[in-house]
Amino acid sequence: MIVVMEPRATREQINEIVRKIQDAGLSSHISAGVERTIIGVVGDSHTKELLRQSLEASGGVERVVLILQPFKLVGREFRPHDTIVDVGGVRIGDGSVVVMAGPCSVESRDQILQTARGVKAAGAVMLRGGAFKPRTSPYSFQGLEEEGLRYLAEARAATGLPVVTEAMDAAQLMLVVKYADMIQIGARNMQNYTLLREAGRVKCPVLLKRGPSATIQELLLAAEYVMSEGNYDIVLCERGIRGFDNYTRYLLDLSAVPVLKQLTHLPVIVDPSQASGKWKYVPPLAKAAVAAGSDGLIVEVHPEPEKALSDGPQQLTPDSFSRLMAELIPLAAALGRRVQAPAALR
Numbered sequence: 001m002i003v004v005m006e007p008r009a010t011r012e013q014i015n016e017i018v019r020k021i022q023d024a025g026l027s028s029h030i031s032a033g034v035e036r037t038i039i040g041v042v043g044d045s046h047t048k049e050l051l052r053q054s055l056e057a058s059g060g061v062e063r064v065v066l067i068l069q070p071f072k073l074v075g076r077e078f079r080p081h082d083t084i085v086d087v088g089g090v091r092i093g094d095g096s097v098v099v100m101a102g103p104c105s106v107e108s109r110d111q112i113l114q115t116a117r118g119v120k121a122a123g124a125v126m127l128r129g130g131a132f133k134p135r136t137s138p139y140s141f142q143g144l145e146e147e148g149l150r151y152l153a154e155a156r157a158a159t160g161l162p163v164v165t166e167a168m169d170a171a172q173l174m175l176v177v178k179y180a181d182m183i184q185i186g187a188r189n190m191q192n193y194t195l196l197r198e199a200g201r202v203k204c205p206v207l208l209k210r211g212p213s214a215t216i217q218e219l220l221l222a223a224e225y226v227m228s229e230g231n232y233d234i235v236l237c238e239r240g241i242r243g244f245d246n247y248t249r250y251l252l253d254l255s256a257v258p259v260l261k262q263l264t265h266l267p268v269i270v271d272p273s274q275a276s277g278k279w280k281y282v283p284p285l286a287k288a289a290v291a292a293g294s295d296g297l298i299v300e301v302h303p304e305p306e307k308a309l310s311d312g313p314q315q316l317t318p319d320s321f322s323r324l325m326a327e328l329i330p331l332a333a334a335l336g337r338r339v340q341a342p343a344a345l346r
């Protein structure tokens, strides 16, 4: 249920509504738009119904609307305008194209520093790299853990690029938040509800990746878990779903981009690397994602992909990444958009 306030509603009137919601044992979420404030009411349906009349009769209220979609706060009904998520000064969702790049895994201090400098020189505005890796086999490289987080923080200090990195459980989350600018919740953990709730309680933006078998609605409900706990800084990521063909690793669902942009106010980005599994297909998929309206890309780049400890076949070299960036700029311009450039290159 949402309470749409009149454009001229006063702060006291808004506070009064929030107080009534809290007194009823429900939780309130405020979305202050340019025109008017919308207050989301979340909790037990019966209690909401009992409260409805009293809210409708309150001063400053224009109308009270029941949200029919199963997701509430992440939907456009609650917040009609686009959410812009600020990650260390990089604004995701403002209409421009944000490119995050870096290796699948942080493997050594040199590797991450070298890659960070390379991707920045090519035009990336954020650095990616896994320190905790969700590997299919327990015998595969599992990541450098906290040591990897320290190298990522060093790479940020050296380049100024904000860092996004994965946390696989609630305990790792607290550690990741100490070092990173954005927490990645990986595809395999999209429905780890304990982790989602914990991510909702920290003050750190979240990159939520779509599970390989998750529907669009399930992805939005996963984001709702994070947002209902009070963290509104969420970016969604389409990274490919299970198809029946094995020429590519996953089937990149580009239709999810315009569908999500219609249903939710949250920014949506695309990971063409996990989706294709093969570096050759990354540039065409990256360009198609921008054409489909993606707010950005997260791309795997490794100085020596053939020696990578994870996902070698899908990682671009700094050179091929640089060529991709050079193609994205005129493509975005033709679409009336701009590719964000790192501070020193502006």
Ligand code: PEP
Pocket (backbone or CB within 6 Å): 104, 130, 134, 185, 186, 187, 188, 209, 239, 271, 274
């Ligand atoms: C990754 O980004 O390296 C990764 C493991 O992603 P996903 O969770 O999408 O598979």
Ligand code: MN
Pocket (backbone or CB within 6 Å): 104, 105, 274, 300, 310, 311
């Ligand atoms: Mn990877």
